[in-house]
Amino acid sequence: MQFHNPNSDVYVPDGSPADLALARTTHLAIGAHPDDLEIMAWHGILECFGKSDKYFTGVTVTNGAGSPRDGVYAHYTDEQMQAVRRVEQKKAAFVGEFSAHVFLDYASGAVQDGKNAHVVEDLQQLVAAAKPRVIYTHTLADKHDTHVAVVLRVIRALRQLPADQRPERLYGCEVWRNLDWLNDQDKVVFDVSAHENLAASLVGLFDSQIAGGKRYDLATLGRRRANATYWESHATDLASSVIFGIDLTPLLADTALDPNQFICSFIDRFAEEVTGRIAKLA
Numbered sequence: 001m002q003f004h005n006p007n008s009d010v011y012v013p014d015g016s017p018a019d020l021a022l023a024r025t026t027h028l029a030i031g032a033h034p035d036d037l038e039i040m041a042w043h044g045i046l047e048c049f050g051k052s053d054k055y056f057t058g059v060t061v062t063n064g065a066g067s068p069r070d071g072v073y074a075h076y077t078d079e080q081m082q083a084v085r086r087v088e089q090k091k092a093a094f095v096g097e098f099s100a101h102v103f104l105d106y107a108s109g110a111v112q113d114g115k116n117a118h119v120v121e122d123l124q125q126l127v128a129a130a131k132p133r134v135i136y137t138h139t140l141a142d143k144h145d146t147h148v149a150v151v152l153r154v155i156r157a158l159r160q161l162p163a164d165q166r167p168e169r170l171y172g173c174e175v176w177r178n179l180d181w182l183n184d185q186d187k188v189v190f191d192v193s194a195h196e197n198l199a200a201s202l203v204g205l206f207d208s209q210i211a212g213g214k215r216y217d218l219a220t221l222g223r224r225r226a227n228a229t230y231w232e233s234h235a236t237d238l239a240s241s242v243i244f245g246i247d248l249t250p251l252l253a254d255t256a257l258d259p260n261q262f263i264c265s266f267i268d269r270f271a272e273e274v275t276g277r278i279a280k281l282a
């Protein structure tokens with residue numbers, strides 16, 4: 001498989017040929033940076049962990065340059081940071097028993113450029129080879145420009161594929177901004193209570209990001225715990241760890257549906273719920 005960037009790579013933890021590792025994929029996750037998938041797509045990793053009939057493949061679109069750095073990494077150049085982050089992602093792929101992890105190696109600026117067709121072409125090629133049942137990516141309501149650019153490129157790539165090569169489900173999941181604000185009926189609720197030790201290990205492996213002064217490991221597990229407890233006010237906790245998602249599949253079923261309009265319909269329903277409750281109780 002030939003991607004546009006010369007430093008792109010397909011890492012296969014169990015040493016299988018790359019085309020086989022992609023072809024057996026059932027759950028695919030596409031994120032902007034190393035560590036995004038372990039935060040947002042842990043449900044997919046968990047679904048496939050230890051299974052012989054389900055395989056998770058990760059895709060990191062950017063090269064990870066330009067992240068904040070401190071401690072032992074304080075004096076690392078952008079090139080050294082890219083190398084460290086790639087190794088960290090490979091460690092996570094190994095520990096999480098990924099089928100494969102694909103590094104597309106784009107600069108953030110290239111991903112954010114809506115006219116750059118290369119990202120879309122690489123993603124199409126990947127999805128056509130993997131034919132996953134489920135794809136996880138960022139949400140349209142994320143507050144990180146590169147994350148939103150990635151979900152827009154994913155939607156464009158999938159829309160241009162023949163219908164029978166598209167996934168059954170496309171989910172947008174939480175990283176920069178959670179989805180607790182969604183009305184409950186608009187939430188996809190992923191119970192990720194199992195293997196909490198492994199969840200902690202996976203996010204904790206990205207030491208260069210955590211040493212940069214951000215406790216993503218504690219924050220991510222804390223968010224999942226908070227989601228589980230604040231999900232239902234009148235019942236005891238059924239899950240100890242929950243990730244919220246938005247079902248983006250309608251954007252594939254209706255290729256004329258504007259992503260902006262689509263996400264605004266969720267925001268409108270949220271506004272109606274808030275104002276409706278106040279009107280009822282005033």
Ligand SMILES: [Zn+2]
Nearest residue numbers: 032033036175
């Ligand atoms: Zn990210």
